[in-house]
Amino acid sequence: LKSTSSIISTVCNSIEPGIYGQSNIKRAIACQLFGGRRKELPDGMRIRGDINVLLLGDPGTAKSQLLKFAHEVSPISVYTSGKGSSAAGLTASVMKEITTGEWYLEGGAMVLADGGI
Incomplete structure (x- = not known):
């Protein structure tokens, strides 16, 4: 090049x-x-x-x-479509651990793609 x-x-x-x-x-x-x-x-x-x-x-x-x-x-990217995306799905959502019953935050597409596209 x-x-x-x-x-x-x-x-x-x-x-x-x-x-x-x-x-x-x-x-x-x-x-x-x-x-x-x-x-x-x-x-x-x-x-x-x-x-x-x-x-x-x-x-x-x-x-x-x-x-x-x-x-x-x-190298860092997340692909999502507008049809299946919610505000929580793009930012973060609260999930419950099945085995322990504890609550935790799970990053959405914008969090996972930080520093990428």
């Missing part, structure tokens, strides 16, 4: 190569996978380097396929 004159094109073309087009979406996913840089301002305030992506579009435009690809190649 170092000798390639346009690294971003090479990276974007390697994202789900079976899907033709969608170059803007592929570029957004590449940015999300690589992430941004955290910055610390002179006054001590910190700015996160996270890049968040929201995909909206008509059915059949490969949104789910592209997101599943990002999920498969990212």
Whole structure:
């Protein structure tokens, strides 16, 4: 990649190569996978380097396929669909241990994907 004159094109073309087009979406996913840089301002305030992506579009435009690809190649990721997600399922829920009867918190998708996508 170092000798390639346009690294971003090479990276974007390697994202789900079976899907033709969608170059803007592929570029957004590449940015999300690589992430941004955290910055610390002179006054001590910190700015996160996270890049968040929201995909909206008509059915059949490969949104789910592209997101599943990002999920498969990212070292930390959780894939969930809007149909089966509740607020508790995304954040945390209280569960009861069967053998001991004790209550505990179980992290949801957002907790499990912290630091990833």
